[in-house]
Amino acid sequence: MTQLAHTLLGAAPQDADVVLLLAHGILGSRNNWRSFARRLTRERPDVCVVTLDLRGHGESHGLPGAPTVRACADDVVALATALLGPDLSPPLVVGHSFGGKVMAEVARTWPVRQLWVLDAPLGARDGSASDAPTEVESVVAALRDISMPLAERADVADALRRRGFSSALGQWMTTNLRRADGGYVWRFDLDLVEALLADYFARDLWDAFSLPRQGAQHVLVRGARSERWTAADTARLDALHRAGRARHLELADAGHWLHADNPAGLLRLLVDGLPR
Numbered sequence: 073m074t075q076l077a078h079t080l081l082g083a084a085p086q087d088a089d090v091v092l093l094l095a096h097g098i099l100g101s102r103n104n105w106r107s108f109a110r111r112l113t114r115e116r117p118d119v120c121v122v123t124l125d126l127r128g129h130g131e132s133h134g135l136p137g138a139p140t141v142r143a144c145a146d147d148v149v150a151l152a153t154a155l156l157g158p159d160l161s162p163p164l165v166v167g168h169s170f171g172g173k174v175m176a177e178v179a180r181t182w183p184v185r186q187l188w189v190l191d192a193p194l195g196a197r198d199g200s201a202s203d204a205p206t207e208v209e210s211v212v213a214a215l216r217d218i219s220m221p222l223a224e225r226a227d228v229a230d231a232l233r234r235r236g237f238s239s240a241l242g243q244w245m246t247t248n249l250r251r252a253d254g255g256y257v258w259r260f261d262l263d264l265v266e267a268l269l270a271d272y273f274a275r276d277l278w279d280a281f282s283l284p285r286q287g288a289q290h291v292l293v294r295g296a297r298s299e300r301w302t303a304a305d306t307a308r309l310d311a312l313h314r315a316g317r318a319r320h321l322e323l324a325d326a327g328h329w330l331h332a333d334n335p336a337g338l339l340r341l342l343v344d345g346l347p348r
Contacts, residue, residue: 076235077131078102078124082113088120090185090346091163093152095346096123097210098269099248099260101130102111103182105168108331115343122163126171128264133140139267145177161185164346165194169328176280179288185347186289187280190338191298191328193305194278209247211229211245212236212266221255232323264310290318294340295326295333298301319345 085091092112096104102123109121118134125132126144131235137143152163164186167175170190179187214235228249229242249256281290292309294301313320321341326333 073136075154076109076124076126076135076147076241077276078122078151079106079109080155081106081109081121081123082116083120085120085160087123089118089348091120091122091152091156091160092346093124093127093148093165093175093259094161095148095165095167095174096129097169097171098170098265098272099124099129099211099245101248103130105312108335110337111335112342113114115339116126119346122151122155124148126174127341128261128268130259133261139264140271141173141177141268141277142269143183144174148174149176149182164188166190166342169188170268173275173277174275177275179290180277180281184288185289186345188293188342188345189281190330191300192296192302193291193302194281194292197273199255210270211241212262212269215245215258215262221252221257222249225249225253225256258281266269279294281312291321291345292318292321293321293330295330296322296324297327297333300328338345341346 082088088215094105094109096102102125105123109123113119113121127147135147137146140314142143156163159248162183162185165175165178165184166188168190169192172189173194175187176189178184214232214237218231225246228238228245232242232245233239250258251269276277281292294309309320323330323334323337323341325337330338
C-alpha cells in the first residue's frame with residue numbers, strides 16, 4: 073500500500089471552501105469519526121472532510137517507513153498532496169489523542185490552514201519510575217493475551233471484561249475486528265501499535281503550538297473531565313492562550329473521548345471555529 077486508506081465526505085476537494093483532514097486515536101480507525109464527519113458536512117456543506125486510517129490501523133497497512141509519529145505525519149502529508157494537488161489552499165488538520173500529536177507534527181513541518189488538537193497532551197513522558205501504565209498500554213497488554221482468531225465478535229468484549237475493563241471499552245474493541253479465515257482478527261497491527269505508542273510518549277511537540285507557522289491557527293480542545301492533563305500542562309496551555317500563540321478551549325461534559333461524550337458540543341466548537 074502506498075497511500076493511507078481514507079473516505080471523502082461532503083464537497084469534493086476541488087470544490088470545497090475548506091478541506092479538513094481528520095485523524096483518529098491509537099487502536100481506532102476512520103470509522104470512529106464517520107457519524108461526526110457526516111454531521112459536520114451537514115452543518116457546513118462547503119467543507120470536504122477526509123477521514124483517514126493512520127498507518128497500521130483500519131485498512132492502512134504495508135506502508136514503508138519507521139513506526140513513528142513522524143512517519144504517520146509524512147503519510148498524512150502525502151495523502152493531502154495527492155488529494156489537493158499544487159493549486160488548492162492548505163488543508164485544516166484535526167486529530168484526536170494519538171492523531172492529535174500526528175497532526176501537530178504535520179503542522180510543524182508543512183503549511184496548514186488550521187491545526188486542531190483534540191485532547192492530546194503534547195509533551196513527552198518523563199520516564200520516571202512513578203509513571204504508571206496508561207489505560208491504552210494496559211489494553212494493549214491485555215490484547216496480547218487474547219488468542220486470535222476469535223469465533224465471535226463478542227469474545228473480545230468478554231475477554232476484556234474478565235480482565236477488569238469496562239463493558240463500553242469491550243464493545244468498542246469489537247469494532248476493531250475483521251473477518252478472516254478461521255474467525256475474527258484485529259484490523260490494526262498490534263506490533264506496530266506498540267511501537268507507535270512508545271514513540272508517541274517519547275516525543276515532545278509543544279513547539280508546534282509555541283512556534284506556529286506564519287498564517288496558521290492553532291487550537292487545542294481539552295475535555296473538562298479528561299484525566300490526561302497535568303496541572304503544568306493546563307498552565308502551559310493557558311499561557312499560550314494569553315500570549316495569543318494558540319487557543320485553549322475546554323469542552324464541557326466530556327472526558328478524553330470528546331466525540332463520544334459530547335459530540336454536539338465538539339461539533340459546535342469546530343463549526344464556529346472553521347474559516348469561511
